Amino acid sequence: MIRLDNVTKVYARGARPALNDVSLEIERGEFVFLVGASGSGKSTFLRLVTREEKATAGRVLVAGNDLTSLSNWRVPQLRRQMGAVFQDFRLLPNKTVFENVAFALQVIGKPKHHIMTTVPEVLDMVGLAGKEKRRPHELSGGEQQRVAIARAFVNRPPLLLCDEPTGNLDPTTSLGIMRLLDRINRTGTTVVMATHDDEIVDQMRKRVIELSTGELVRDQTRGVYGSSR
Numbered sequence: 001m002i003r004l005d006n007v008t009k010v011y012a013r014g015a016r017p018a019l020n021d022v023s024l025e026i027e028r029g030e031f032v033f034l035v036g037a038s039g040s041g042k043s044t045f046l047r048l049v050t051r052e053e054k055a056t057a058g059r060v061l062v063a064g065n066d067l068t069s070l071s072n073w074r075v076p077q078l079r080r081q082m083g084a085v086f087q088d089f090r091l092l093p094n095k096t097v098f099e100n101v102a103f104a105l106q107v108i109g110k111p112k113h114h115i116m117t118t119v120p121e122v123l124d125m126v127g128l129a130g131k132e133k134r135r136p137h138e139l140s141g142g143e144q145q146r147v148a149i150a151r152a153f154v155n156r157p158p159l160l161l162c163d164e165p166t167g168n169l170d171p172t173t174s175l176g177i178m179r180l181l182d183r184i185n186r187t188g189t190t191v192v193m194a195t196h197d198d199e200i201v202d203q204m205r206k207r208v209i210e211l212s213t214g215e216l217v218r219d220q221t222r223g224v225y226g227s228s229r
């Protein structure tokens with residue numbers, strides 16, 4: 001699903017590489033935690049996968065596309081294959097829960113009848129049935145993140161990228177979000193999650209990839225947050 005071959009990323013104003021000669025492979029259907037101190041390169045990794053950034057050297061392959069040579073006009077097509085979830089939810093404040101999720105389908109031209117059947121299904125799946133008409137400010141943080149996950153998953157993308165999805169949530173709420181991401185992963189969707197949440201990583205025991213100042217320093221199956229433990 002994702003392959004990096006000797007990838008280096010140097011930002012225009014960057015003193016040192018944000019990623020330095022990183023090679024790794026993530027297979028379809030895997031659940032992977034991306035850990036490392038602030039500034040270690042996690043977000044850069046995710047931005048290379050979405051093609052928000054281009055590698056300075058090396059090759060990035062995602063869902064069968066070589067992003068090094070992918071033309072700009074094909075980037076929207078690439079992004080349809082991935083959903084993204086962020087720490088700050090990024091919902092549209094003036095739209096209802098239903099409309100926030102429906103919007104993701106409208107922008108890719110799905111017909112109304114498809115939207116009317118698919119959105120309730122996914123809202124049910126994330127545990128928000130009955131809250132369709134609420135606006136984001138009328139929901140708890142955990143519920144807002146469920147809306148964001150519903151929006152990211154409504155098109156059933158093969159890849160879900162999560163950047164600190166539990167960063168604003170308390171431990172119990174975070175666990176609920178993780179159960180949901182785990183369920184999504186079990187449908188066959190590859191999940192890559194950048195996180196600082198040691199409790200979550202230690203509980204889930206999934207593959208852990210650790211970056212340190214742009215270098216891959218650990219790749220562990222059924223891993224924990226800190227390598228010293």
Ligand SMILES: Nc1ncnc2c1ncn2[C@@H]1O[C@H](COP(=O)(O)OP(=O)(O)OP(=O)(O)O)[C@@H](O)[C@H]1O
Binds near residue numbers: 012013037039044
């Ligand atoms: N647009 C940019 N221009 C210049 N340097 C950047 C840019 N974005 C990130 N960097 C630098 O690249 C390095 C890696 O940053 P990145 O955001 O990928 O780290 P991170 O692991 O996601 O950090 P955090 O956990 O704080 O989100 C840092 O040194 C950062 O300052």
